[in-house]
Amino acid sequence: MSVQNIKIKEILIDDSRFASKGFLFDTPSCETCHIKLFDKLGILYPVILYRDNKKQLHLVDGKKRLQYAKENRMDMVSAIVLPETTPVTDIIILILCNKKHLIESSVINKIQFIFFAASLNAPERWILEMLCVPFEFKPHSEFLQECERINNLPRELKLFCHEKRFSQKQLLNLTYHPQDLLMQLMQWRSSIQLTASTMDEIASSLKNYLRSHNQTIRDFLAGPEVNEIIESSLSPRDKTEKLRQLIHIKQFPLLSEANARMQKAIEQLDLPKNIFLTWDRTLENRNLDIAVHIRDPKKWQKTIDALRSEEVREAIEKILEEL
Numbered sequence: 001m002s003v004q005n006i007k008i009k010e011i012l013i014d015d016s017r018f019a020s021k022g023f024l025f026d027t028p029s030c031e032t033c034h035i036k037l038f039d040k041l042g043i044l045y046p047v048i049l050y051r052d053n054k055k056q057l058h059l060v061d062g063k064k065r066l067q068y069a070k071e072n073r074m075d076m077v078s079a080i081v082l083p084e085t086t087p088v089t090d091i092i093i094l095i096l097c098n099k100k101h102l103i104e105s106s107v108i109n110k111i112q113f114i115f116f117a118a119s120l121n122a123p124e125r126w127i128l129e130m131l132c133v134p135f136e137f138k139p140h141s142e143f144l145q146e147c148e149r150i151n152n153l154p155r156e157l158k159l160f161c162h163e164k165r166f167s168q169k170q171l172l173n174l175t176y177h178p179q180d181l182l183m184q185l186m187q188w189r190s191s192i193q194l195t196a197s198t199m200d201e202i203a204s205s206l207k208n209y210l211r212s213h214n215q216t217i218r219d220f221l222a223g224p225e226v227n228e229i230i231e232s233s234l235s236p237r238d239k240t241e242k243l244r245q246l247i248h249i250k251q252f253p254l255l256s257e258a259n260a261r262m263q264k265a266i267e268q269l270d271l272p273k274n275i276f277l278t279w280d281r282t283l284e285n286r287n288l289d290i291a292v293h294i295r296d297p298k299k300w301q302k303t304i305d306a307l308r309s310e311e312v313r314e315a316i317e318k319i320l321e322e323l
Contacts (some may be wrong), residue, residue, distance in 0.1 A: 003046050006057065006079040011049060013066060016058040017120070018050065018091060024102055025162040043056040046078040053084050058175055060091055061098045089126055092117050096131075097277040106162045108150070109172060110135045115151040115283060118144060139166070157182055159188065166196045179205045181210070181217045192243060193236040202244065209251040220250075254257075265315045270305055272301065279319065 014021065047062025059066065060082065069077050082091065096103060096113070103113045114131050117142060118124075128139035137143055152170050153161075161171055174182060185199055194197075210220060220226065266277050268304045276291040292303055 002080075003078050003219070004081055005076045005083070006049065007075060008066060008077050009075075011047075011057045011077075013057055013059050015062060017052070018058055018060045018095065019061075019063075020095065020099070020113070020116055022155075024099065024109050025106070025159055026102060027105075046080050048082065048094065049079050049249040050082045050086060051084055057081065060094065062131070076113065085129060087118050089122055089130070092120065092122055104135075107163055108158055108161045108166060108167050110137075111147050111150050111168070111171065112158070114144070116280075117145045120146070146172055146175075154179060154183060157184055160186065164196050170196050170200055173200055174203070176225060177207050178210075178217070181206060184217050184221070186245075188230060190277075191230050191236060192240040194240070202247065205244070205247045205251060207225070209247055213253070219239060221261075228273075264317045265318055269311055269315050271312070272299070272303060275306060278317075288316065 045062075045065070045162070047065050049058040050058045050060050050229075052058060062079075066077060094281065103109050114135070114137075117127050118129060119312060124141065124144065127144065128141075132139040132143065147305060150158075157174070161174070166174075181203060185194065185203060188194065192261075204222065206217075210216065225246055226243070229239055229246065232239065232242075234242065262279065271277070274293045276289075276293070278289045278291070279287065290307075292307075294300055
């Protein structure tokens, strides 16, 4: 296939049928690397175009080369033009080969590339065999529906998933949460310590709370507690923990009150630091565990006396009643 000189203004770039910008997330460092290479060596390879049945030229590969050419006021560019008879699956494989590192850099990129192939009307069986299997996804029809649901997530959220390298399961979990809830978490991401696991946990807990109390995210934000946490001078890690605790208290008020009463009873005892009273805070396992750590034999009698005291006996009885 011969190389031709094509006028840049005749090429569909962002409007190309094969533009993957809306599907794949790149990194700024890659773009900088390409520009430096072009400045030193120029454009070494022709861009690849596809001519449709209306004679329009769609860019398949070489967007950075075209951007460089336009910035340097070049009118023509060397190109290989694929005829309209070229199977779309061949073009998809060509794009995959040229962007393999980018596509495989995150699960969200792989999933969106599969959806990109589906949007080009590639046969379902071909997608399952030629893309899902190499990407280590289970090749079944329902997975393509899952890809569409993930693709419909807000772009800002998908970019976050790319940066944090969300797993397939974590991405799918996000599709079951209200989008306004997810976008609220996105607004908090500069204030709290938001990772893939913490986002999944907080979103699930908050969704369950809102659903059980027939509330919206706006109702949750209406109270002063949330703003006090986010606007506080605490570290992002501490803010995250405070937010978790707040949601837990709102989700399980009776459980939280019982735990608070038991914790207060233990704190009032002022026990030696080598005595630990713990319990299952879900209150499912109704046991009180008493642990004693001894290194110095001289502290043994003091420990025994503390455990035999009337105050400890009454506190233990009170906790067991709560349990």
